[in-house]
Amino acid sequence: MYIEVMKSKIHRVTVTQAELHYIGSVTIDEDLMDAANFVENEKVTIVNVNNGERFETYTIRGQRGSGTICLNGPAARKVAVGDVVIIFSYGFVDFAEARQHKPTVIFPNEHNRLA
Template sequence: MDGERVSVINLSNDIRFETEVIKGIRGTGIIGINGDNVHYAKKDDTIIVLSYGHIPEENIKNHKTKIVFVNMYNMILE
């Protein structure tokens, strides 16, 4: 979601950082790192993107965590 704060774990160099999501072109598979964080990840690095949220207590029972795996082109695997 545009403007959402996320944590990024770079498995290729063991660096973890936080950044904001900037909306891109849907379906391209492009994930870009901009600004000061550009030094923490490069093309072909393997990363994990963590998104957090607050859930009202009454909704916890029905909440389902989403874990998404992608292929080498960043296309979602079913």
């Protein structure tokens, strides 16, 4: 049996942009994507700490070192620039392996950069 477990998480980053007239997705600084073990086009769940919204989208690489967290398309309506969000993804693993699984979790600073 396989179960779905948390694979990766970026804990508490600040939204820097919201672009309504875009196809959709979340643009994430490539440094953060690499550190969190996200790949481009990966499905992610986003939780808005400020308003409680919870939604799914997919990742797009942002400029490395920019600190960019930009919600695009309809997801832009779920956030305001300056909101704090948590971004995480899940993966399927064998039930026995799930007991040993350790997700990748990163904690960027208040400027969306790694310390």
